[in-house]
Amino acid sequence: MSIADLDRFADPSVLILASLAGGDKHGYAMMEDIEELSGVRLGPGTLYGALARLEKRGLIRSLESDDRRRPYGLTPGGAAALKEYLTGVNKIAAVGLQRLVSI
Amino acid sequence: MSIADLDRFADPSVLILASLAGGDKHGYAMMEDIEELSGVRLGPGTLYGALARLEKRGLIRSLESDDRRRPYGLTPGGAAALKEYLTGVNKIAAVGLQRLVSI
DNA sequence: ATTATTATTACGTTATGCGATATATCGTAT
DNA sequence: ATACGATATATCGCATAACGTAATAATAAT
Numbered sequence: 001m002s003i004a005d006l007d008r009f010a011d012p013s014v015l016i017l018a019s020l021a022g023g024d025k026h027g028y029a030m031m032e033d034i035e036e037l038s039g040v041r042l043g044p045g046t047l048y049g050a051l052a053r054l055e056k057r058g059l060i061r062s063l064e065s066d067d068r069r070r071p072y073g074l075t076p077g078g079a080a081a082l083k084e085y086l087t088g089v090n091k092i093a094a095v096g097l098q099r100l101v102s103i
Numbered sequence: 104m105s106i107a108d109l110d111r112f113a114d115p116s117v118l119i120l121a122s123l124a125g126g127d128k129h130g131y132a133m134m135e136d137i138e139e140l141s142g143v144r145l146g147p148g149t150l151y152g153a154l155a156r157l158e159k160r161g162l163i164r165s166l167e168s169d170d171r172r173r174p175y176g177l178t179p180g181g182a183a184a185l186k187e188y189l190t191g192v193n194k195i196a197a198v199g200l201q202r203l204v205s206i
Numbered sequence: 207a208t209t210a211t212t213a214t215t216a217c218g219t220t221a222t223g224c225g226a227t228a229t230a231t232c233g234t235a236t
Numbered sequence: 237a238t239a240c241g242a243t244a245t246a247t248c249g250c251a252t253a254a255c256g257t258a259a260t261a262a263t264a265a266t
Contacts, residue, residue: 009195067230067245
C-alpha cells in the first residue's frame with residue numbers, strides 16, 4: 001500500500017519532490033518540512049530509500065556539503081515531473097470532490 | 104512503486120474510489136472511467152486486486168447482480184476516506200505548485 | 207466466427223514501513 | 237570545563253504486501 005490508511009496522501013517520492021520545490025534540503029530537514037506540509041512523518045528507511053531511488057532516476061541530485069549532512073536539490077527533470085504530476089492530481093481531486101458532493 | 108514513472112498519479116485504490124463516487128460500477132466499467140478520468144489504464148490484476156483489498160477494508164461493498172458482472176459501490180466510510188484524502192492531496196498540490204512557480 | 211466484455215488467478219518485482227544502529231552536535235546542569 | 241542527556245542526521249536490514257504483467261476463461265455482441 002502506498003497509502004497507509006487510505007485517508008491520507010503519503011507517497012514518499014512526491015512528498016520529497018514537493019519539499020525540494022521549496023528549496024534544497026538534506027534528509028532530516030525534509031522530514032520536518034514534509035510533516036508540516038502533509039502531516040506525514042516519514043521514517044528514515046522510507047525517506048532515504050526514496051531519496052536513493054529519486055536520485056537514480058535523475059529527479060533529484062545530491063549537492064556538495066562540508067559537514068555530514070547530505071543536501072539534495074530538484075533537477076529540471078524532477079521539477080517538470082512534479083509539475084505534471086501535481087497538475088494531474090489536481091484534476092483528479094477536483095473531479096472526485098465534485099462527484100462526492102453530488103452523491 | 105505506486106507511481107509508475109512519477110509523472111502521473113496512479114494510485115489504484117484512490118482511482119477506484121473516485122470512480123465509484125460517480126456512481127456504482129463493475130470492474131470493467133471502472134477501467135474505462137478511470138482511463139478517461141486520469142489517463143491511466145489499470146490492468147486486471149491491479150484493478151481486481153485493489154477491489155478485493157478495498158472491500159476487505161470496508162471502503163467499498165459488492166452489490167447484488169443477476170449477470171456475471173460484479174458491481175461495487177462506495178460505503179459511507181469509503182466516501183469519507185476519499186473526501187479526506189482528496190482534500191489533503193489538494194492542499195499538497197496547491198503548495199507544491201506554488202513552490203514550483205517561485206523557483 | 208471473430209471481437210469485445212468481464213473477471214479470475216498466479217507470479218515476480220520492488221516500494222514501502224519499521225526498527226535497530228551509529229555518530230555528531232547541541233544544550234544544560236553540575 | 238565536564239559530563240550527560242537530547243536532538244540531529246544518516247545507514248542498513250528485513251518483512252510485508254501492493255503493484256504490474258500476463259495467461260486464462262467464459263459470456264455477450266457484431
